[in-house]
Amino acid sequence: MYRKDYLLRLVEEMTQMLSKVFGLKQQKKHTEALWEIDEMLSRQFRLNSKLLHSLSPEDIVQLFRNGEIVEADKLQSAARLLEEEADILVDMDKQEEGNTLFVKVLHLYLSASIHGGDPRLYDLPHRINDLLKRVRIQELSDATEHLLFTYAVQEGKFASAEDSLYRLLGREALDYEIGKLFYERLLALQPEVLERGGLPLIEVEEGLKEWNERFSHGIDPKITRC
Structure with missing residues (x-):
């Protein structure tokens, strides 16, 4: 029950935050949008964008491991924030940085799905399919x-x-x-x-x-x- 309540609160807060970020993107307020994402990463996961950029996707997955279990829904929530950040970077003409982050997000989404992440939280299959169209498959690790x-x-x-x-x-x-x-x-x-x-x-x-x-x-x- 606690896990379900936590996820409901997390998704609700994520939805509100992403709506706000969308509005900032529409206004081309990219820096403010990135701040919102970083603040959410810190508040929910005690992480920050700079750290996640520096880590390999495998290391990020380990951050969401609790003993033998990967907390897949937390992982896909963090990945959803990074996907939004990648989209902003591309919109800021930082193509290489954004595309690199998209590949990392794909790895995280795949890990979340394989470890039992709820596909309904953020329409996980759709997000994976969309990323597969954006990244260069032949260049995946x-x-x-x-x-x-x-x-x-x-x-x-x-x-x-x-x-x-x-x-x-x-x-x-x-x-x-x-x-x-x-x-x-x-x-x-x-x-x-x-x-x-x-x-x-x-x-x-x-x-x-x-x-x-x-x-x-x-x-x-x-x-x-x-």
């Missing part, structure tokens, strides 16, 4: 790409998961067992589920066969399928 792969599987987006799998393979950033397990798990699903995920049964069977042949023949793991 291996860690973020692994999260994207896991998220795509979790959401039943199997074609996207396979694309992510082969990007990691092209970087030699995963081993044989991950891909093998991916295809074998898909074979246990109903054909209509695979169809909805964009990867029909015949493609799953072909994918597993090709995956096994790559490694059994000692083929250099270079990307060919996407």
